[in-house]
Amino acid sequence: MAEPLWTAAEIAAATGGTVRGDFTAGGVSIDTRSIEPGDLFVALAGVRDGHEFVAQALAAGASGALISQAVDGPGVLVADTFKALEALGEAARVRAPQARRGAVTGSVGKTSVTQAIRAGLERAGRSHSSVKSYNNHIGVPLTLARMPRDTERAVFEIGMNHADEITPLSQMVRPHAVAITTVGPVHVENFPDGEIGVARAKAEIFTGLEPGGIAVLNADNPWFEFLKDEAHKAGAHVRSFGRAEACDAQLVDFEPYPGGARVKARLHGKALDFTLLQSGFHWGPNSMAVLLMLEALDVTLDDSLASLGGFHPLEGRGAEREIAIAGGAFTLVDESYNANPVSMQAAIATLGARATKGRRIVALTDMLELGADSPRYHAELAEPLAAAAIDRVYCAGPYMKSLWDALPSTRRGGYADTAAELAPQVARDVEPGDLVMVKGSNGSKAGAVTAALKALDVRSAGASA
Known part of the structure; x- marks a missing residue:
């Protein structure tokens, strides 16, 4: 037993x-x-x-x-x-001293990166990790409290909306390795000093790092030097990922194709060539971060590459499906769980690089917590949409109205005050061969558009009849 x-x-x-x-x-x-x-x-x-x-x-x-x-x-x-739950989490950590622990934060991609690391840890032995987005003041101690005493490796997602939220969580986990995926204008309405405030808040993850621990940082991010200095102050050994030759994990090339991508990279100078089930451009740097974190948690390179190659996109974070409709099918890319200016531009660029028999269509809902500059951040999406040759753009929400106003009439698909009101407009427009992406902040209910498009599937309708 x-x-x-x-x-x-x-x-x-x-x-x-x-x-x-x-x-x-x-x-x-x-x-x-x-x-x-x-x-x-x-x-x-x-x-x-x-x-x-x-x-x-x-x-x-x-x-x-x-x-x-x-x-x-x-x-x-x-x-x-609540304090008892925190104490239970800390007790779980203390009674499993053999467990190598990792922690992931960042403005974009922390859930997907955490779950990709989890997949690698599962191949390597007895592992434990966050589920869903259990990354806050309740989710982190709950995840710790669930950690079995014989765990060999574990990874935790740590999030924040304000300053001073990550520090106690990092000190609770006491990670041996941490990763900051990137820093961008996310939750900036809660930071009077803007992005530097976000960078400082992300750097709080170093406060709980075990002595001599490893910090995995994005060298392509403008805040890399700041974060590297903060990591060194905390006594961390920095491992970098990015496009530059000097990076410990260098992304050499990323070639997306339907349902995946081919990645060429160099890990500590060693050439790597592997495939992913992810086609989003952000998975180039994401995969580099995953490789460095798995290395820091004592997972072999063979296990790391095998787990990355088999890691499926998460629901709401790039998962794709073919939706059968009269006359054929269209491809739905579900990015409805979250959005910010960084992830939005990456997703749009990825869509633009995809080959399609039909049109490229996007349905976008508000990006939240961007503060006074929110209208500008939304309007500025018009440029990457044009660069990606997106054929039709649908917008929902008061902030997305700024983008709608910035779009040329030839690119406008439809506008509505809410995602629920926009959903039927998008559903009426799709045709066989189209490539359709839905993206927005979870709080702006982008999932309503995704649900309406999934409901068009004639196979599902037949199965439920």
Whole structure:
């Protein structure tokens, strides 16, 4: 029988709590909708108090609960469930000293890079990682608390919206290697000093780095020298990736094709030639960062290349599918999970490089948290759209109105105040052979356009009939 993730006594020892009914837990959950049998349910305060859901969690199979007020059923009683979750996460790290830990942050690509690293760690042995985008003050300790005691390697995603958010999370993880994918104008409305404020916030990831740890940094980014200096101040060994010959991982060439790309690179001077299931240009530098991080976490190059070659695009982050409609099919590129000026321009350039029998169409919704310069950032997309020879542009949202106004009439597809109102316009326009990309910030509901296009699939309609 597998060793439990936690016993009630271990939870109590880690959190300073009191056992109320003995139990063991095989997992940790904060959401009754995703409870697995044997999980520990953590009753966090939120819009609703988690204690209201303890009975539901236990009925769904939770073996016990982490609570700060008396409820029926087995549990561990603590003073503060959020602080107890943090303590449980730190205890999980301390009891697994053999685990090599990595952490990833950045303005663009941190989830995809984290998950690509995860794929490499899985090939190399007993591994653990963040799921979805569990990268905030709750997600990071939750991910740590779920780490088995025999873990050999782990990777964590660490995000932020404001200054001073990454520091406590990095100090909780205590990574041996960290990566900053890039720094750009993301969340800038929360930084009065603009992009330099974002760069400083990303550099907070060095504060938790284990002595002599490795910092993997993007040499093509304007903030590279600043980040390198900050990393050196923290005692880190810097590994660089980018186009320059001096980079530890040099991207020599990136050749996209439908459903993938061929990459030519040099790792510490050694020539590499490999393929990806990703066609986005940003996957050139992303793959270099992944190789350096996997190397730092003691994964062999053979395992690293094999895992990269088999890593599929994530839903909402470049996943593609053919949508069958009357007379043929069109290709949908789903980039609906997130957007900012850096990722938007990369995605547009990638679409422009793709061969297609039909038109190149984009449906774009607002990029959020860009502050006072938001109208300018949106309007400036007109230039890369022209350079990529995009045939039709659909826009939704008050900020995207700035782009709509900047577009020539020949490129305009349609505008609406919301993604939900735009969706039927795009759905009516698509034709067989078209290459269609949907991209926008998650908060501006770009997924509504994606859903409307997927609903056109006659194969799905036939299967559900």
